[in-house]
Amino acid sequence: MAYDIVLDQFSGPLDLLLHLIQKHEVDIFDIPIAKITDQYLAYLRAMEELSLEIASEFLVMAATLLAIKSRMLLPRPAKSGDDEDEDSGDPRDELVQQLVEYQRAKWAAAQLRERGVLQSQVFSRPPLDLRPYAPEAPPPVTGVTLWDLVDAFRKLMRRIPQEERVAEIQGVVLSVDDEMDKLMRRMRILQRTTFFQLVQDARTRHALVTAFLAVLELMKAGRIACRQLLAFGDIEIVLTEEAAEG
Amino acid sequence: MMFSMTGPLEAVLFAAGSDGLSLVEIADVLQLSTDEALQVCRELQDQYRDRNGGIELVELAGVWQLVTRPEHAMYLRKLATAPTSSHLSNAALEVLAIVAYRQPISRIEIEAIRGVQSDRAVQTLVHRQLIAEVGRQEGPGRPILYGTTPTFLQTFGLRSLEDLPPLPEEPEIAQDLNLFQLTPALPRD
């Protein structure tokens, strides 16, 4: 038998266990723990042979299975009143409970997937531009302050997953020329700014290098000027070519 | 009189497009009571059903909107990008399902059910605005509690959380094991 299913295919050790239970058509409420444990370990070993990293949860589950297996071999402890009740039950109980609960979650996930697919077959249309129907200028926005704006940004930054904060925006190939155009557009809006403000949306090392090179190029071309007021202070950048391109 | 309001309703829903309109907004724009507005909505829904045309009226997350009928998706795929173009990983879907049925729920509780770390999946779902922080749990560390969002309802075509299919009973599920077969693309021995 080939263990050609990579562990990645399983969303966790419970998923792998369910797969084994299903494959061997055994009753989830009466799991042949020795057989399933062997199978489970065989999967992990196959992964090892393939030099794939095994998430620690898979190893924890292996230990749990082995513990259950060994407890199954022991004679049931005689009932002693003070002992914890759970100890006298089937050693598999807790695992079965977990499997059943997880199975329900998987069932629900499958339902959601189905609905998601169905919903993705449905299209709407962008809202109509209603400006022609409201000839006067739109009513001014009220009840919103600068701090609402900053707060919105702060919340947004918290919502973005850590690793995506440095992720590059897809499909954008960075060239120094493009970056120069972009920086100049921004400089025309800002007139003067600091280096950090100017390059603040450089989200990767690559983007930052490109931005830095672009700033150097623009300086060389005399389109911007840089100055540093304090040692180690922020570098101030001033637009110098404004008259030329407006 | 009721009947003739389906025309104006269609016009305003068409204009609202993917924004959709709540019943209150519809009532306000058409100058009806919300009961009357609901009646007109149902009437228009019936008309679309009878006509068997290209669009229909659906209620998603408390918002009424016109959408294309799913059976025409093949023509539309050439034209438009699907609203839920980027799909969710198995892990993310599992977490989402757990949050949907067990909300409010903390990350620790999600991980207890899945038997595996779920912080990345949770983060992805928060970023996609499918789940959001809805409160804090009492107790040490006051862990964040998550719940689903209106975007969740829209993405999965649900009017409300009550539209979620009921979870099967435990014994039932044990028999349904073959529901969870791995994707058919995987080789079986």
Added chain:
Amino acid sequence: MMFSMTGPLEAVLFAAGSDGLSLVEIADVLQLSTDEALQVCRELQDQYRDRNGGIELVELAGVWQLVTRPEHAMYLRKLATAPTSSHLSNAALEVLAIVAYRQPISRIEIEAIRGVQSDRAVQTLVHRQLIAEVGRQEGPGRPILYGTTPTFLQTFGLRSLEDLPPLPEEPEIAQDLNLFQLTPALPRD
């Protein structure tokens, strides 16, 4: 057979939005000859006339598009000036914050940051004249770049963009910046 194509036609015209479709595009999407496509268009036009609903199909300068019927304009005026339009939704506020701090920026970039579709919020902000097109990005499709407007500055009581409060810290980026040795390492005590 012809008759049954009015459903798909309605669906694609609906999804095409205000851009409409040329006869050639319609024929291509529905996999018909242009003659057949024209016939289906006329058929759908007749259907709308008979239904007397809220929308109709018109041909303008060789482009076919669905529009609302003129007699419902009063309801659209009501919609355009609905009370909901004097405040900003959370989504709109979030997009506005991104544009304010990251301008010029395209919609795709905004969506990459937010993790959700943002066309509606962008449209709202353009409509409210808080953001505007300030240029085009190089590259495929030359997407529109947005920036804030004088109305934005007025609304938030800013003399210029320099008055925007500094951004909250982003530790990752700060770390990257260190590579350039532009600032001395933070003093540790």
